[in-house]
Amino acid sequence: MVDDLVPIFALMIPIVAILSALVVRPWLRLKERQMQASSAATAEKAAQYAAQTERLEQRVRVLERIITDRGIAVADEIDRLRDDRTTDPRPLN
Template sequence: MEKYSFVLLFFMIVVGLPVILGVGGDSFRRWLRHKEKMAEALNAQTAEKAAQYAAHTERLEQRVRVLERIVTDRGVVLADEIEQLRETPPRIERPN
């Protein structure tokens, strides 16, 4: 009986352990490849969102520049118009 248990133990070590390690190693490699692909997909998605945010930010900056220009340019023109109104006497229209 002891001889059979020794043979069984020997068989488990010589055959079973390499089979288990081979299957486990292959599964681990597949899992690692899957994780790498998921990380690549996440990186691509993150890069795309970053590009969209950058484009949106650029559009907003352009709009702010236009608004600043309108406010500052119109402010100078408006100030000049106010000063011209102060300098000219009001017209009094006479009935004909």
């Protein structure tokens, strides 16, 4: 009985190899292309986030410089602007 299965198994080895070449390789290539596209999109988003972070850091540096250079004057300006806003005769609508 086992001796009868040996030729069948011997024939199945090349059949499985051919099927894997026809099915598995293209699937693996597709997955590789999908991963490359995904990594490219991720890299682009990371670059955009880095650029935005840099812009925000520059703005914070400017604000810090304004505050440290003109600390009391800025507080006085804010108070003056607040007072101007409360006495503004224009309607809020």
